[in-house]
Amino acid sequence: MFRNQYDTDVTTWSPAGRLFQVEYAMEAVKQGSAAIGLRSKTHAVLACVNKANSELSSHQKKIFKVDDHIGVAIAGLTADGRVLSRYMRSECINYGYTYESPLPVGRLVVQLADKAQVCTQRSWKRPYGVGLLVAGLDESGAHLYYNCPSGNYFEYQAFAIGSRSQAAKTYLERKFEKFQESSRDDLIKDALFAIRETLQGEKLTSTVCTIAVVGVGEAFNILDQAAVQALINEFEISGEEVPATESVAEEAAGGASADQGGAAAEEEAAPMDI
Amino acid sequence: MTKEHANWSPYDNNGGTCVAIAGADYCVIAADTRMSTGYSILTRDYSKICKLADKSFMASSGFQADVKALQKVLSSRHLIYQHQHNKQMSCPAMAQLLSNTLYYKRFFPYYAFNVLGGLDSEGKGCVFTYDAVGSYERVGYSAQGSGATLITPFLDNQLKSPSPLLLPAKDAVTPLSEAEAVDLVKTCFSSATERDIYTGDSVEIIILNANGVRRETEQLRRD
Numbered sequence: 001m002f003r004n005q006y007d008t009d010v011t012t013w014s015p016a017g018r019l020f021q022v023e024y025a026m027e028a029v030k031q032g033s034a035a036i037g038l039r040s041k042t043h044a045v046l047a048c049v050n051k052a053n054s055e056l057s058s059h060q061k062k063i064f065k066v067d068d069h070i071g072v073a074i075a076g077l078t079a080d081g082r083v084l085s086r087y088m089r090s091e092c093i094n095y096g097y098t099y100e101s102p103l104p105v106g107r108l109v110v111q112l113a114d115k116a117q118v119c120t121q122r123s124w125k126r127p128y129g130v131g132l133l134v135a136g137l138d139e140s141g142a143h144l145y146y147n148c149p150s151g152n153y154f155e156y157q158a159f160a161i162g163s164r165s166q167a168a169k170t171y172l173e174r175k176f177e178k179f180q181e182s183s184r185d186d187l188i189k190d191a192l193f194a195i196r197e198t199l200q201g202e203k204l205t206s207t208v209c210t211i212a213v214v215g216v217g218e219a220f221n222i223l224d225q226a227a228v229q230a231l232i233n234e235f236e237i238s239g240e241e242v243p244a245t246e247s248v249a250e251e252a253a254g255g256a257s258a259d260q261g262g263a264a265a266e267e268e269a270a271p272m273d274i
Numbered sequence: 275m276t277k278e279h280a281n282w283s284p285y286d287n288n289g290g291t292c293v294a295i296a297g298a299d300y301c302v303i304a305a306d307t308r309m310s311t312g313y314s315i316l317t318r319d320y321s322k323i324c325k326l327a328d329k330s331f332m333a334s335s336g337f338q339a340d341v342k343a344l345q346k347v348l349s350s351r352h353l354i355y356q357h358q359h360n361k362q363m364s365c366p367a368m369a370q371l372l373s374n375t376l377y378y379k380r381f382f383p384y385y386a387f388n389v390l391g392g393l394d395s396e397g398k399g400c401v402f403t404y405d406a407v408g409s410y411e412r413v414g415y416s417a418q419g420s421g422a423t424l425i426t427p428f429l430d431n432q433l434k435s436p437s438p439l440l441l442p443a444k445d446a447v448t449p450l451s452e453a454e455a456v457d458l459v460k461t462c463f464s465s466a467t468e469r470d471i472y473t474g475d476s477v478e479i480i481i482l483n484a485n486g487v488r489r490e491t492e493q494l495r496r497d
Binding site for chain 2: 065086089090093094096097
């Protein structure tokens, strides 16, 4: 990107008032494979693209259950993401132990943000190279937050991070106004459509993406491949249109057979997303 | 030289009795629901049984504040295990965890007398019995608490084959059917209630088998 004399240490300001190391850390997030989140009043959905290093290897786990009511999707350095997920789980367990009630999502993201900030102000540390989409449910409803390496966090109705996330964001920007009142199944369908936007031509199958849901009466869970494939088949049968607002939860009738194995436009593995 | 004595004890005994019996494909865990202190009853309706995992239930008598703390620690540890291993803890694994947790406080023990019951990875019933500092053993049946001395000899007599009195035990678990074992447990408690003042009110029985969990309650004498 920009190589200059102010970017060696995280504790060095540039004359323009920037911390380049922090900005470089945010670049790492952009290089990771896409992760998408959206929420309604009662549910939050996380979706991510599974990219494997090669055909021989398995893909990386990018969605983690933090507690029954909170889950997180990551993009960027997955190792950093794993460590932060472990921290989040630990915080939830300790809070539950002390207060016998679930940790409110807003509190967790603040703790996460403060933890990230520490790494922007110590010369012997480096910022976490991972962006986190935290989806959770608490007394005030469903929430979606984005935590970035800078230590900032924002709440969103819908958001996408990682490579080619702009395509997904464009789709979400068109649709987000109706998310608040969406049903659970419509939310999942919109997540799948958004994921499809990031794939840019590559066939959307359940091997390529992972979906997770949390909501009122539903603990955070990652949908299994068969269920995801059934949902994909549903809307591919009905053509490439926008899904109807009422939920349809029946299984696919055989449907479009997935184009497995064929190496379609092989996406270049991002340097740090391994 | 008389030793200086504390004018206060951190412990109290809330009484009660716990029993567990292991069968070929089931496990019965039972405890009375009376909570007392001294000669008074605090409540007639307190559960001493805690579900630690899908296939592990712990019944504990003794000092219920310590029991509650122990249950919370084990539940939290189980959550961590689930996050790390993506599955539930097996009963034998939970048994070891409980032992370690108890020994961790060897020099300020949990005043808890535990019986852990569940199904092992083969689906067979398993019962583990403990002392307050974590010494444990897998057995075919066990009783702990204020009525244990009344119940244990009765179980030795009725469940002849898994009894360690013929060392080694002839069977690891009782050949009785599930219904017979539940009935035996009810008999144990009604008898113990007669003679032990700290046991009574009602007995909560948990039956664990391949189909899941079932809960039964039986009223006992309230005097």
